[in-house]
Amino acid sequence: MKIYNTLTRQKEEFVPIEPGEAKIYACGPTVYNYIHIGNARPICVFDVLRRYLEYRGMKVTFVQNFTDIDDKIIRKANEEKTDYLTVSQQYIEEYRTDAAGLNVRPATVHPLATENIDEIISIISDLVEKGYAYPAENGDVYFRTLKDSGYGKLSHQPLDDLKSGARIAVGEHKEDPLDFALWKGSKPGEPSWISPWGHGRPGWHIECSAMARRYLGKTIDIHCGGQDLIFPHHENEIAQSECCNGVPFAHYWMHNGYINVDNKKMSKSLGNFFTVRDVAEKYGYEPIRYLMISSHYRTPINYNIEIIEQCKSALDRLYHCRENLEFLLGHAPAGEREGERELRRLFESRQDRFIEAMEDDLNTADAISALFDLAKDINTNLTAEKNPSKDLCRTALDLFNDLAEVLGLLYAKKETGADEEIERLIAERTKARADKDWATADRIRDELKARRVVLEDTPQGVKWKIEG
Secondary structure, three states, X not given: XXXXXXXXXXXXXXXXXXXXXXEXXXXXXXXXXXXXXXXXXXXXXXXXXXXXXXXXXXXXXXXXXXXXXXXHHHHHHHHOOOOHHHHHXXXXXXXXXXXXXXXXXXXOEOOEHHHOHHHHHHHHHHHHHOOOEEEOOOOOEEEOHHHOOOOOOOOOOOHHHHHHOOOXXXXXXXXXXXXXXXXXXXXXXXXXXXXXXXXXXXXXXXXXXXXXXXXXXXXXXXXXXXXXXXHHHHHHHHHHHHHHHOOOOEEEEEEEOOEEEOXXXXXXXXXXXXXXXXXXHHHOOHHHHHHHHOOOOOXXXXXXXXXXXXXXXXXXXXXXXXXXXXXXXXXXXXOOOOOHHHHHHHHHHHHHHHHHHHHEOOOHHHHHHHHHHHHHHHHHHOOOOOOOOHHHHHHXXXXXXXXXXXXXXXXXXOOHHHHHHHHXXXXXXXXXXXXXXXXXXXXXXXXXXXXXXXXXXXXXXEEEEEOX
């Protein structure tokens, strides 16, 4: 598989540290509010990365953190007259609800910043000892950026350009404007932990270095996140990790593009800010997931009502294909029929194209196109009139489901109880028609129509679907 590596700015063949295994770290949310649709993109995109690597037979250890102590969390707690722990725990659970709705698999480990204070202090202590960090008189500890000769290599910005935009804020005690906080001395009323530099709490960047090292090792395969994290967050992670550990932090860096709303940057001040929960309540979660992977992950995408409706319609076409296949499978004869070997090869060629797209820097846009081509082939060649064999229907259905599963699509389940009731009514209507009891048959059809159940009589029996 080739990956576009932000560090080298070129596509590179992915060669894991340990053959057959992939160690991936993804930056997770700061848990002080519901996640917005911009947050949904890396969550969905890198879930697909994980699924694809597993589909290709790799063992994946996937770590995604929760930042559960931060200025925003403390501010939220003060506004709500509660404590940081209550706020963070509430929005971790809200995140889990939205992630499950988006069909994002839980990480192998979801570590919390507050669970890794000892590891954080250990790294900071090593950096101070090596001269890469220094304690300030107010209890803060800063990273000495100019001492790191490689600083800026991820964002590809010259040090002079970075320095020109750096400032020392009120209350900071830095040697240089580019220096960043590893540890923040405690302020009245704030949560804090004891350290060699007094009571305080970790800075934002250091937690990811600590958790990546603890759960994945000093060097990891892939570090991923949104494009907005390249600088300063990921740049700072590299600096503090490599200066402490003396080895490369991550071999590959993957970053997804921005998401806009009506072709404008999402902003509360513009009134175009939407949480995942807001959108899901109107359109469901799955169209959001489809949108997030419908374009190549490095390109910007746009959200608006028309686009999310198009995503919903696209999913409906895929669901319709699967429902037709499931119906045919239940009524198909055994044994191979003439021409079916050629159809198997046609279906396999769509699988080959799907894999080719995913191997090319996780090109989910072309992979989805291959899935739709497979659906078109199935809809054209596997029909009730052509009476395909059970084996061919099973082959097609398994392949279709496998590819959809890699993308994390088509995961909505029918309500079993409702399905059984519909099947019972259809069976009663079929019997009534056989008995020439047309009044009963028409009454049942009208009842099903009122439930938006559309019937289609085929040589293999009655097909049904819920319309709208």
